[in-house]
Amino acid sequence: MSKFVVTPASMAQREAWTGGTIPDVEQVRPGLWSIPVPIPVNPLRYVLVYALELPRGVAVIDAGWNTDEAYEALVAGLGVAGYTITDVQAVLVTHIHPDHYGLAGRVREASGAWIGLHPADARLVRERYDDAAIDSLVQRERALLARCGVPPLTLDELAGASMMIRHMVSMATPDRLVEDGDELGLPGWDLRAVWTPGHSPGHLCFVSPERRLLFSGDHVLAKITPIVAVHPQSGPNPLADYLDALAAVRKLDVDEVLPAHEYRFLELAERVDHVLAHHDGRLAEIERVVAGGDGVTCWDVATRLSWSRPWETIPPFMRRAANNETLAHLVWLAAKGRVVRVPGDPELWRPADR
DSSP, X not given: OOOOOOOBSOHXXXXXXXXXXXXXXXXXXXXXXXXXXXXXXXXXXXXXXEXXXXXXXXXXXXXXXXXXXXXXXXXXXXXXXXXXXXXEEEEXXXXXXXXXXXXXXXXXXXXXXXXXXXXXXXXXXXHHHOTTTHHHHHHHHHHHHHHTTOOHXXXXXXXXXXXXXXXXXXXXXXXXXXXXXXXXXXXXXXOEEEEOOSSSTTOEEEEETTTTEEEEETTSOSSSOOOOOOOTTSOSSHHHHHHXXXXXXXXXXXXXEEESSSOOBSOHHHHHHHHHHHHHHHHHHHHHHHHTSSSBOXXXXXXXXXXXXXXXXXXXXXXXXXXXXXXXXXXXXXXXXSEEEEOSSSOEEEETTO
């Protein structure tokens, strides 16, 4: 696949990303601020929270992890923009993952802000973050990994791998369910929600047609591609959802993309085309691995694919993500009739012509 490099909308942000540092708070344009909030022990390093000025305060898009360091960075960033945490009127959450949703409850406690989330993600909050319900989710993940052929000795480690970050979310039931196409009603902003499932079932982007801006969350990033995986809380074919959502946002007429990680950039359509080509290549690679055997498990396929680092150096949490992302591609291929799923314990995958 040919390499395509987007044009940064902020060279300072790009230099911070490539240099392994955290960028400064930036005024993107009048009435709009970018506030980097650190993520602990994570190669992404920070989430970009966007503060939108209102007549009486600000609305923020995403919030960050529920750590004191993240909260203090958000408070300090709002201070640079001339606001305090009590000025936050709304928290628009792009999706349920901890680096976006984790601080939402703490911000609401401090300010009285309302929290907005898509219904598909709102339905997952309790099972994912309530201590009384989470054991069931871990067991469902364990059963999925077993069907994928994960070796017994590593099954429990992978099933519970995300528990180490569980405490970084303050569970908060959303005050408002935000549907596809909803106008957010923020004074001075023509912001509209765009439902973009795949990375999570209820992932939202927010578009401002007047300002020609797209707040893309994790849906479209400048360099990396988001994890799209089958797991107990995903849809049945999340990669199909994601590719359809990419095609939908490609049609938006915007000048600048404001993602939740890395840096702001300009060419939305070209970046979408590159991501689509990436997934085409990945699907072809997986199809070749399946064709090389007479029935392989999802885990076998995952261990044979090309990753950004050698398989043996990938930590347990990311191995689980790699397996579940491989499963999403296998499910997509099966839906297209290009591979066949053979039920069993574990289940196997075979070429469609055998």
